[in-house]
Amino acid sequence: MAEATGMDPKSVERWVNLGRIPRRRTAIRAKEETGLDIEITGLVGTYTDPRHVIAYSDGEVRRQFNVRFLARAIGGNLAISDESIELRFVAPTELDALDMGFG
Template sequence: MARTEYYDDPDAPEPNSLVVAASAVVIDDQGRVLLQRRSDSGLWALPGGGMEMTDSLPGAAVREVKEETGLDVEITGLVGTYTDPKHVIAYSDGEVRRQFNVCFRARLVGGTPALSDESLEVRWVAPADLGPLDMHHTQRLRLRHALEERRAPYLG
């Protein structure tokens, strides 16, 4: 299913759902960030996705990282909450989503990198190499907040 992200776009379709989602900034012992290139948009992103009825929010982040990258992580903190109503995601099945994303910090505890039907590529990326990657600016915002090592989570 294809996905198009809009931000502050007067031509964006009206949202018809609100989804609680979790994502994770996983940083390895070399300071690199775990990213995936999404199969639905082709854009680079943090692993993450919608919370299921059986999930806690941190549990959703752990599950999504495993599903999308093959890696096991442990949540270590909170980067922030991301609820900007200007950010709209439209899917080819007709869903137009406003997303409430809680972004966590996480550390690698195991697993083997693997692709899923949601990821075209999984890669560890040094912060200095993030610039040229094709990525939605809302993902860059979460990464920037995580890499700044803020004392308090972002609330937005």
């Protein structure tokens, strides 16, 4: 599924707090942003752009990375949230043409 947010994907930050399980947090975010209940079925990969560095005013420097999961819908109803402008299912062959941020 593709979600169009109307935002530069590189400017959107998603955090998983210490002690949280990334798969669980991903399922919660999917429900919040798409209305769908999902089951994580695999890991697609982790991606980063070495040029994307976040430097804070207190001197802390971080490099962001993305973790992409494979999932399937198991319930719910597709619904646009206040963070989305378009939601649609796409064929795997269409994924390379979509701008999903770095990686």
